[in-house]
Amino acid sequence: MSSVLRSAVTGVGGYLPEDVVTNHDLAKIVHTSDEWIVERTGIRQRRKAAPEQGASDLAVEAAKRALDAAGRTPAEIDLIIVATTTPDLTFPATAALVQRKLGCPVGVAFDVQAVCSGFVYALSVADGFVARGLSKCALVIGAETMTRLMDWTDRGTCVLFGDGAGAVVLEPVQGQGTIEDRGLLGFALRCDGTKQDLLYVDGGPSTTGTVGHLRMQGNQVFRHAVINISEAVEAAAEAAGVPVSSVDWFIPHQANQRILEGVAKRLGIPHERVISTVAEHANTSAASIPLALAQGVADGRIKPGQMLLLEAMGGGLTWGACVIRL
Incomplete structure (x- = not known):
């Protein structure tokens, strides 16, 4: 059997801002209650970035922890991909800011925008570099300050989201082309732009010239999520064999416990094999999967050699899944 190059996750890290916002806190500013939020979403609290913190700052902290876990330094990084829908600036890319703040050498750095599916998309893109031998040490980061997009008078959306960042280090490893290989084994990525109106932000540089607020038709998103995600998961598993x-x-993706x-x-x-952090983190968009991964690794549930199934769905509508052996 011939040898193949795989992209292996060698380090994981997560970062959450210090400010904790509970459901009771939100009930003071919008017509809602802890009971209403928990019953419909499973969310009990979320984190909110400090005014001076941008997505790049959250990304840097998560990246540092992932690098430490991998035993790598910023000097070894040659590729940075940041999945975010809340960049610090219109340009340059948040990844370029992360590169500068970490002190990484000149290399490849860019952002991926697929909203909540961004981390899965970014992993797929990074795999195209690492598994082809074009990157020796890559950082893939999901970083979001979703609270900056909230309309705090809309109780249907403002209670759902939080801020945070998660990161992984990807490095090339030799495999045998079997399901026993360590690394990224299979992907399925999807987008249906006709469903844009179900989940979007009503602003942008070339339209309103403003950031805008998040708008969502929650019941429709829920219906599409369960059906579409399941199909993508099965397709990713089939691709992985x-x-x-x-x-x-x-x-x-930690969108909603239901x-x-x-x-x-x-x-x-079975529910005992599902990693859920939505109660503590809420929906952190592209950061939610790596944050949940980091939590599972930190508490000892997720161990080297285990098979992981990641999935997400976000605005676009985008969705996707991937299979990884840690």
């Missing part, structure tokens, strides 16, 4: 039932951990449970049930994944 593994049955969904064989995965050790299901690490979904969506997590709905997808897991549809796929036949």
Whole structure:
């Protein structure tokens, strides 16, 4: 059997801002309650970035922790991909700011914009560099300051989101082309632009010249999420050559506890194999999967050699899934 190059996750790190905003805190500024939010979403609290913190600052902290876990230094990084829908600036890319703040050498650095699916998309893009031998040490980061997009009078959306960042270090490893290989084994990425109106931000540089606010048709998003995500998960598992039932951990995008449970049930994944951080983190968009991964690694549930199934759906509508052996 011939040897193949794989992209392996060698380090994971997460970062959450210090400011904790509980449901009770939100009930003071918008007509809602802890009971209402928990019943519909499973969310109990979220983090909010300090006024002086941009997405790049959150990304840098998560990246430092991932680098430490991998035993690597910024000097070794030759590729940085940041998945974000809340960049510090219109340009340059947040990845360029991260490169500067970390002190990485001149290399490749750019952002990926697929909203909540961004981290899965970014992993796929990074795999195209690492598994082809074009990158020796890559940082893939999901970083968001979603609270900056909130309309704080809209109780249907402002209670759902939080800020944070998660990062992984990707490095090339030799494999045998089998499901026993360590690394990224299979992807499925999707987008349906006709569903734009279900989840979007009503502003931008070339339209309103403003940042805008997040708008969502929650019931429609929920319906599409369970069906579409399940299809992508099955497609990613087929691409990897593994049955969904064989995965050790299901690490979904942390949008809503009901969506997590709905997808897991549809796929036949028992709840004890689902990593859920939505109660503490809320929806951190592109940061949610790496934050959940970092949490699972930190508390000892996720171990080297285990098979992981990641999935997400976000505005666009975009969605996707990937299979990784840690």
